[in-house]
Structures are given as C-alpha cells and as structure tokens.
Amino acid sequence: MIELKHLSKSFPTGDTTVEALKDINLTIRDGDIYGIIGMSGAGKSTLVRCINLLERPTGGEVLVDGVNLGDLSPAELRRARRDITMIFQSFNLLMQRTCLDNICFPLELAGVKKSEAKEKARELLSVVGLPDKENAYPAQLSGGQQQRIAIARALATEPKVLLCDEATSALDPKTTHSILELIRDINKKLGITVIVITHQMSVVEEICNRVAILDNGTVAEEGDVATVFACPATDAAKRLVFPDSADTANLWLAHENERILRVVFNGADCSATPMIASMAMEERIAANILYASTRTIGEMVYGNMLLGIPNDEETVRRATAYLGRSEKVVVMEVKQNV
Amino acid sequence: MFENLFDPRKVAEAWEVLRTEVPFAIWETFYATLLATFFAILLGLPLGVLLVVGEKGGILPLPAWLMKTLNVIINLLRSVPFLLMIVLVLPLTRLIVGTSVGTVASVVPLTIAAFPFIARLVESSLRELDPNVIEAAQSMGATPFQIIVKVMIPESVPSLISNFTIAITTILGYTAMSGAIGGGGLGKVALNYGYYRYKYLVMLIAVILLIIMVQLFQSLGTFFATKSDKRLKHK
Numbered sequence: 001m002i003e004l005k006h007l008s009k010s011f012p013t014g015d016t017t018v019e020a021l022k023d024i025n026l027t028i029r030d031g032d033i034y035g036i037i038g039m040s041g042a043g044k045s046t047l048v049r050c051i052n053l054l055e056r057p058t059g060g061e062v063l064v065d066g067v068n069l070g071d072l073s074p075a076e077l078r079r080a081r082r083d084i085t086m087i088f089q090s091f092n093l094l095m096q097r098t099c100l101d102n103i104c105f106p107l108e109l110a111g112v113k114k115s116e117a118k119e120k121a122r123e124l125l126s127v128v129g130l131p132d133k134e135n136a137y138p139a140q141l142s143g144g145q146q147q148r149i150a151i152a153r154a155l156a157t158e159p160k161v162l163l164c165d166e167a168t169s170a171l172d173p174k175t176t177h178s179i180l181e182l183i184r185d186i187n188k189k190l191g192i193t194v195i196v197i198t199h200q201m202s203v204v205e206e207i208c209n210r211v212a213i214l215d216n217g218t219v220a221e222e223g224d225v226a227t228v229f230a231c232p233a234t235d236a237a238k239r240l241v242f243p244d245s246a247d248t249a250n251l252w253l254a255h256e257n258e259r260i261l262r263v264v265f266n267g268a269d270c271s272a273t274p275m276i277a278s279m280a281m282e283e284r285i286a287a288n289i290l291y292a293s294t295r296t297i298g299e300m301v302y303g304n305m306l307l308g309i310p311n312d313e314e315t316v317r318r319a320t321a322y323l324g325r326s327e328k329v330v331v332m333e334v335k336q337n338v
Numbered sequence: 339m340f341e342n343l344f345d346p347r348k349v350a351e352a353w354e355v356l357r358t359e360v361p362f363a364i365w366e367t368f369y370a371t372l373l374a375t376f377f378a379i380l381l382g383l384p385l386g387v388l389l390v391v392g393e394k395g396g397i398l399p400l401p402a403w404l405m406k407t408l409n410v411i412i413n414l415l416r417s418v419p420f421l422l423m424i425v426l427v428l429p430l431t432r433l434i435v436g437t438s439v440g441t442v443a444s445v446v447p448l449t450i451a452a453f454p455f456i457a458r459l460v461e462s463s464l465r466e467l468d469p470n471v472i473e474a475a476q477s478m479g480a481t482p483f484q485i486i487v488k489v490m491i492p493e494s495v496p497s498l499i500s501n502f503t504i505a506i507t508t509i510l511g512y513t514a515m516s517g518a519i520g521g522g523g524l525g526k527v528a529l530n531y532g533y534y535r536y537k538y539l540v541m542l543i544a545v546i547l548l549i550i551m552v553q554l555f556q557s558l559g560t561f562f563a564t565k566s567d568k569r570l571k572h573k
Binding site (some may be wrong): 052054077078079080081082085086089090092093094095096097105106108109110137138139153157163 | 458468471473474475477478479480481484485487493496566567568570
C-alpha cells in the first residue's frame with residue numbers, strides 16, 4: 001500500500017517559488033491500477049517522481065507499506081527503489097547495450113550473478129513477447145518494442161509497484177492498446193500494483209480501476225473510475241469527461257428534459273453494429289448523440305459517447321441495459337451537479 | 339626558398355636523411371603522441387567526469403568553490419601557449435624523467451598541455467547524454483559511481499572516441515612543436531635538417547609525413563567511433 005500524506009513540492013524559480021504539488025493525500029491499495037490524470041503542467045510527473053523520491057517532496061510523507069521513504073538512508077532508498085520501478089514516455093533504454101543486457105542492468109546494479117541475471121532476463125523477454133530480440137540493440141526496435149523491453153527491465157527486480165510515466169504517450173493507438181494489455185496482464189498475473197500517469201482519458205478508461213484527477217497541483221477528485229467519470233463534480237473533472245471544449249453548461253441547458261448517459265467502449269467488438277440505430281428500432285428509444293469520440297482499432301471500438309435519453313426512469317434503465325449488454329461497454333448515467 | 343627543390347644534389351641529400359633519420363623520427367612521433375594521449379586521458383577522463391557530475395544538480399554535487407577552482411585551473415592551463423608550456427614545466431619534466439631533452443621528456447609537457455583539453459572534450463561528450471537515461475538508472479537504485487561507470491561512460495563511447503581522435507591529432511601537432519625545444523620526432527627532423535640547414539625538401543617531406551599520420555589517426559578514429567555506435571541502424 002502506498003500512502004501520500006500532505007505531500008507538497010515547490011521549486012524555487014528566481015525570487016518566487018512554483019508550487020507544483022499542494023497537500024496531496026492519496027492511498028493506493030495493493031493490486032490497484034491507479035490512474036493519475038491531468039492536463040500538462042498539473043504536476044503529474046512531479047507527483048510520480050515523489051513516489052520513488054527522484055524528487056524530494058518539500059513537505060509531507062510517502063509511505064510504502066508503512067515505511068516512510070523520507071526516513072531512509074541513501075543506501076536503503078536505493079534498495080527500496082528495486083521494489084518501485086518505473087517506465088517512461090521516452091523508454092530510456094541504454095542504447096549501447098543489447099536488449100538482454102538492458103534487462104540485466106538493474107540486476108547488475110543489485111549485484112546479482114551474471115548467469116542468474118541472464119536467465120531471468122531471458123524469462124522476461126518471453127513475458128513481454130520478444131524472445132527473439134535478445135541480441136538486438138534498442139535502435140533496431142520499434143517504439144512499442146522498446147517499451148516492452150523497458151517493461152521487462154522494470155520487472156527484473158521483481159518489484160511490488162510499477163510506475164508508468166506517460167508510458168504510452170509516444171505510441172500510436174494500436175501499440176498503446178497492446179502495451180496497456182501487457183500492463184494489465186502483469187498486474188493480474190504478478191499482482192504488481194500499477195500507477196499510471198497520463199493525460200489521456202482513454203488510457204484510464206481502458207485499464208485503471210481507480211483514478212485521481214490532478215489539477216493545478218491538487219487532487220480535484222479521487223475514486224473508482226466509473227464513479228468519478230459518471231458524476232464529475234469539479235471543473236477539472238468535467239473538462240476531462242467533456243473534452244474538446246464541449247461547453248458543459250450549455251450542454252445541460254440545451255437538454256433539460258433529457259438525462260445523459262455516458263457510454264464507454266473498451267475494445268467492444270461492435271464496429272459493425274449500428275448500436276444507436278438498433279436501440280431505436282428494438283427498444284424504441286430515440287437517443288440524442290450529444291458528444292462522441294470513438295475510434296476503431298482493428299475490429300475493436302474505443303472511446304466514449306454522451307447520449308441524451310428522454311427523462312424517464314424506465315427508459316433510462318432500458319437504454320442502460322441495452323447498451324451495456326457487451327461487457328466491453330460500460331454505461332453510466334452522468335449526474336448534473338451544477 | 340622552394341626554387342631548385344628537386345635539384346639532383348638536394349634530392350640525394352634528402353634521401354640520405356630520409357633513410358637514416360626519418361624512420362626512427364616517425365616512431366618517436368608515434369609513441370610520444372600515443373603515450374601523451376594515454377596519460378592525458380588518464381588525467382582528463384576523471385576530471386571531465388567530475389566537471390559533469392559535480393555541478394549543481396549533477397548526480398554527485400561537489401562544493402561550488404571546488405568546481406570553480408577546477409574550472410579556473412583548466413582554463414589557465416589551456417590558455418598557456420604550448421611552446422611556453424614546455425619551458426614552464428621543465429623543472430617538473432626533470433623531476434619525473436630525469437632529463438628535459440628527448441622524446442620521453444617531451445611527453446611530460448604534452449600531457450600537461452593535453453589533459454585539460456581532454457577534460458573539456460570528455461565534459462562535452464558526457465553532456466550529450468540524455469538526462470532521462472540517468473534518471474532511469476537512478477530510479478533503479480544505481481549509486482552515483484554505478485551511473486558513471488555503467489551508464490555515462492559506456493553510453494558516450496562513440497562520442498568519446500570521436501573526441502579522443504581530435505585530441506590525438508592535436509597532440510600530434512604539439513609533438514612537432516616540441517622539436518623546437520629538445521623534443522624528438524618528425525618536428526625535430528623538419529626543423530634541424532629542413533629549416534636550420536636549408537634542406538627544404540626534407541622539411542616538406544616531414545610535413546607530408548605528419549599530414550599522413552593525422553589522416554591515419556583520424557580515419558581510424560572515425561572508423562572505430564562509427565563501429566562502436568549501436569544507435570546506427572544500418573548494421
């Protein structure tokens with residue numbers, strides 16, 4: 001379990017100080033895939049670097065399984081970092097080492113015997129699906145493959161926590177999806193807690209079970225992904241839930257006699273089915289598409305949609321049940337909190 | 339000066355010098371250059387590393403006054419003209435080698451002149467490295483020493499080879515200069531036979547040989563720098 005208590009971080013810049021993080025309080029349970037989402041400059045990267053103390057917080061505590069990382073000696077902290085590993089947007093592999101040697105690197109640092117390290121590294125190459133890249137150099141790999149090697153490297157010391165700092169931001173949608181699947185697999189099979197830093201809603205929707213919305217150095221909202229995205233209470237959350245500068249206030253005003261359903265497609269196999277049209281025909285519910293941002297990757301649909309449904313309890317229930325038949329589609333009502 | 343350069347008598351003279359003096363002079367220039375480069379790297383590499391890791395925000399921050407002192411010393415040493423450097427370090431040369439004349443003796447001023455230069459070259463090589471890679475190593479629990487020997491230096495090898503090649507060719511030029519004040523090698527041959535005894539053909543040949551040596555070192559350096567760089571995809 002990771003607890004952040006009253007965490008704050010400020011950077012001196014000339015005469016003033018920039019407060020990057022202000023009184024952050026978060027609890028991340030074991031086994032969570034915890035999303036931390038926010039716009040650029042919200043303090044996400046600083047926050048994730050405070051978790052393994054790459055950045056020293058200026059106030060507050062970071063507790064990992066009850067141990068305050070700030071109290072550790074430099075040597076103890078280095079040992080603790082083997083349990084909290086990290087992957088990055090730019091992969092950050094050693095370009096002059098082969099893939100196998102890159103994966104061996106953290107074990108080498110930890111003083112593991114070379115033969116043992118190589119054996120472990122080969123095992124991990126298979127885990128990330130690149131068993132034939134042992135002797136390849138990172139420059140010979142695609143971005144997605146490099147990130148897989150970076151993930152294997154991060155797993156080498158058998159960590160309890162994996163920090164992902166915008167790990168998919170440099171990748172195309174298809175590769176993003178496959179990397180996220182790998183991360184979810186690792187979370188499930190190895191029981192590693194994952195903290196995902198991202199500015200992409202789709203990433204949180206696809207793999208996270210809990211989310212914190214970071215805005216201007218503070219946690220605007222925190223909770224289960226479904227809950228937070230269904231009832232965005234704060235402006236920061238609304239900006240994420242209604243992106244593309246959808247004017248939230250007007251959206252509500254224009255549809256006073258409607259209730260709003262948010263439909264999230266998590267790789268649903270329904271690109272060939274006209275869901276809204278068939279709902280109109282089979283259930284006789286006329287849905288008003290208020291907003292839609294979906295994309296098709298292969299045969300799968302990702303993204304989300306806001307539907308205006310006539311304001312009637314029974315209709316809303318039926319629409320929710322109809323659209324939510326596939327387990328890859330999540331339907332939730334968005335409540336008006338204004 | 340260059341008229342009648344290929345007069346049969348002069349060619350015969352030049353051939354005599356070429357036969358008796360030049361092979362050994364080439365060897366002297368060669369080993370003075372390599373020896374001085376070796377010692378200069380021995381001193382300059384750690385110093386260059388220190389310049390990068392020791393600065394504020396580096397992986398092993400050192401006191402600001404120490405960094406300032408190092409920088410001033412390097413700049414001072416680099417601004418002394420080489421010819422004067424030979425004279426200035428004469429006492430040190432005598433102390434270390436026992437004499438201040440000859441090729442071995444010239445290695446001392448060559449090293450003193452070259453190591454601050456190499457420190458600066460190492461500094462610039464190491465600064466090319468992506469800081470994110472160093473951060474990644476820190477996130478894996480690497481000690482500052484491990485970062486230096488396992489990340490910074492190995493990742494900079496191609497750039498270091500390129501820069502050391504620049505250093506070798508510069509030092510080669512310096513060895514020729516040391517011929518003016520007691521040093522051996524091709525510089526001495528060019529000056530003693532070519533300039534002082536008006537055998538301009540000898541001077542010309544010595545210069546051409548120096549050019550060939552520079553070309554050789556440069557080609558080898560470029561070859562190894564390219565060969566060692568695993569970032570190049572076409573291999």
